[in-house]
Each structure stands twice: as structure tokens, then as C-alpha cells.
Amino acid sequence: MVRIKTQQAVGTALAISSLLALAACSDPGATAATAPSSASAATAGGKTFNLTPEQNRVKVTVDAAAAALVPEAIKADGKLTVVATGGTAPLSLFATDNKTLIGSEVDIAYAVGETLGLEVEVLPVAWADWPLGVESGKYEAVLSNVTVTEARKEKFDFASYRNDLLGFYAKTDSSIGEIKEAKDVAGKRIIVGSGTNQEAILVRWDEENKAKGLAPVEFQYYDDDSASTLALQSGRADLTFGPNAGAAYKAAKDGKTKEVGTLNGGWPLTAEIAFTTQKGNGLAVAAQAALNTIIGDGSYAEILDRWGLSSEAIQKSELNPPGLPKK
Structure with missing residues (x-):
């Protein structure tokens, strides 16, 4: 099941307790x-x-x-x-x-x-x-x-x-260029884990973009990996953003996705x-x-x-x- 967060709800995600604490790897x-x-x-x-x-x-x-x-x-x-x-x-x-x-x-x-x-x-x-x-x-x-x-x-x-590392991944045939900074995610439909460090980073980037008049991110949340994969491959989402290791393995294994950018898991540290x-x-x-x-x-x-x-x-x-x- 997918849950798409509205622009107003995204703003409330800024209350996530601590960006850096969330980066301290759980299971x-x-x-x-x-x-x-x-x-x-x-x-x-x-x-x-x-x-x-x-x-x-x-x-x-x-x-x-x-x-x-x-x-x-x-x-x-x-x-x-x-x-x-x-x-x-x-x-x-x-x-x-x-x-x-x-x-x-x-x-x-x-x-x-x-x-x-x-x-x-x-x-x-x-x-x-x-x-x-x-x-x-x-x-x-x-x-x-x-x-x-x-x-x-x-x-x-x-x-x-x-x-x-955290990684941005797109369909292999996607025309999306390299994701390096906030402006690169403006207007994108991005699958991310709720309550994670990567969500907190994306929220901060989205707020920065909106302050500059850029299009907001559409946050998408899925209950399992197969639903997330289907959304990306069917074109309902543009990117996934999460731990790089598992995504890199999956990309190499099935050849259906490609890495378009990485970010240190402790960003900005x-x-x-x-x-x-x-x-x-x-x-x-x-x-x-x-x-x-x-x-x-x-x-x-x-x-x-x-x-x-x-x-x-x-x-x-x-x-x-x-x-x-x-x-």
C-alpha cells in the first residue's frame, strides 16, 4: 500500500527529533x-x-x-x-x-x-x-x-x-540526471522510508526548494519492497532514496535500476x-x-x-x- 504525503504534512515532518541521531544505524x-x-x-x-x-x-x-x-x-x-x-x-x-x-x-x-x-x-x-x-x-x-x-x-x-552511504536509484532507462543537491529533487516523486534519516534529509531539501519557489517533492511511502519496486518500474515514482548497499546489490542483481546519486548517511556530516x-x-x-x-x-x-x-x-x-x- 502506498501513502503519499501532502505538502502540508511534509512540513510537519520537520519535527523529526534528530537528523543525526537517526543516522546512527539501527538494524x-x-x-x-x-x-x-x-x-x-x-x-x-x-x-x-x-x-x-x-x-x-x-x-x-x-x-x-x-x-x-x-x-x-x-x-x-x-x-x-x-x-x-x-x-x-x-x-x-x-x-x-x-x-x-x-x-x-x-x-x-x-x-x-x-x-x-x-x-x-x-x-x-x-x-x-x-x-x-x-x-x-x-x-x-x-x-x-x-x-x-x-x-x-x-x-x-x-x-x-x-x-x-544513502543512494538515489531510478529505472535503468530513466532520463533523470545526477542527484547531488536539493534542487535536483525538486518536483520528483520519491519513495522513502518513513521516520528514517533519509526522509529527514529529503524533508530539509524540500523545504529549501520551496523557500526558493521550486516545485515540492512528492513523498511516497510503501509497506514492502515489492510494492516499491512496482511503483518505480511502472512509472508511478521517479526515484527511491534509501540505504545504498541494499539498493546497489539489487541494481546489480536484476539490472532494472541504476544509481543516480549518493549521499553520506550522516549528511551534512x-x-x-x-x-x-x-x-x-x-x-x-x-x-x-x-x-x-x-x-x-x-x-x-x-x-x-x-x-x-x-x-x-x-x-x-x-x-x-x-x-x-x-x-
Whole structure:
């Protein structure tokens, strides 16, 4: 079902409590399309995704200098236990056996652990369960689209590995040009998630446009992804605006949409996704070193390209980078 917000109602959306707080990533499974579990691979637009348990992951080599930074408590059993939430293609999802976790976050976890000379175990957890699990030391890290925030930095350490992006997507044959700033969305019919950071950004852009006499945005809201897809493909909507990772995967998988612009998820600030560890135990330092090793040798780029996420690559991992501010 579609709900089209009137111009007056859009104005009330300015009461959304905090643009930056909303950017601080909740469960990614709530907003991104999931991959089919009934096929071993999905192909379209020249892109093939291996969805089987046999992943043939990108090979990495041990970096002795980075491995030397691993805390003794983790070296003791030689294992790095990482958690991910699953259910969000291409970040982390279940393979065709419905039990093996795969995806870009899983590949990064293996690449970091193996670069550090550790055995890697990736476990599925509910989004609500990872903070206590990592803080208590039950799990050594979480890779599940976790955005760095100043509030989270009080309890966790971070090594960044991906830009947090939102994406504008149109039909493949759309004549819409690049979306970079407020004026580019004037008069467009845009599908967006209610109560999300992307809606708050779009509301601000729309108010800016209306103040300049430009045509308002028509906000469209759908209850499920299939209805949203049908609206875009049938021409009832011009654009979708939401988390880039899931949209990029979908575009590569079915070839029916194209990216026409990206925006940092923390706009107007910068938000980064990071390898998240217990505060002060030293693992984030080792993870940062490992991430910079795989960035330098090209294996990081291979992993992101494998899952259609090259646009979200970073040039260098940062330890505890500036996070989105507290409310």
C-alpha cells in the first residue's frame, strides 16, 4: 500500500527529533532488500553473486606486524569470534543452506582475522543483542553495518572500513540526471522510508526548494519492497532514496535500476561504518592495521566489488574516527 504525503504534512515532518541521531544505524535488516535463498547465484547486468555456502572468499596473507598487535587474550585460543545480524543482502545474509552466513561483512571479517593469523568464526545474532555481547567480551567484534557515533565510542572502539552511504536509484532507462543537491529533487516523486534519516534529509531539501519557489517533492511511502519496486518500474515514482548497499546489490542483481546519486548517511556530516570491539582491549588497533593491509594489497577492493559495493570504499581505515554527535 502506498501513502503519499501532502505538502502540508511534509512540513510537519520537520519535527523529526534528530537528523543525526537517526543516522546512527539501527538494524540494517529493517531497510535493505534480502537475497533469495532458493538459488545458488543471482545474475544480471554482468554481475554474478555466489549465494552458496562454498564462498571461495578472496585470499589474504598474514601480516606479521598487524598480527603482533593482537591482544594476548585473543591470541590465546587463536580465534576471532565475530557477529553479524544476517538478513541484509549484500552485507550479511544466509546462504542457500539457510544456515551459513555470507556477504560483504562476513568476507571483511574473514579477511581481517586471517590477516591477523587467526581462525575466524562468524555467528548470527539479533541486532539488539550485539552491544551487550561485545561489551561483555562474549563476542570479540561485530561487523553489521554499525555506524560510528560519539555515544557508542564511550563503550566501544572502532576501526572504519566502509562509508555509510544513502543512494538515489531510478529505472535503468530513466532520463533523470545526477542527484547531488536539493534542487535536483525538486518536483520528483520519491519513495522513502518513513521516520528514517533519509526522509529527514529529503524533508530539509524540500523545504529549501520551496523557500526558493521550486516545485515540492512528492513523498511516497510503501509497506514492502515489492510494492516499491512496482511503483518505480511502472512509472508511478521517479526515484527511491534509501540505504545504498541494499539498493546497489539489487541494481546489480536484476539490472532494472541504476544509481543516480549518493549521499553520506550522516549528511551534512560524515558517517562511517566500522569494525566494532570492546572498549580498550586493543583489538581495534590490530583490526585497523589489518584493514589497511588489505586496502593496500587490493583484496579489500575485490571484496567490495564482489558484492557490488565499490562505491562505499574508503582509502584508509581510521581508529575511532569522529562519530555522529549525541542527541
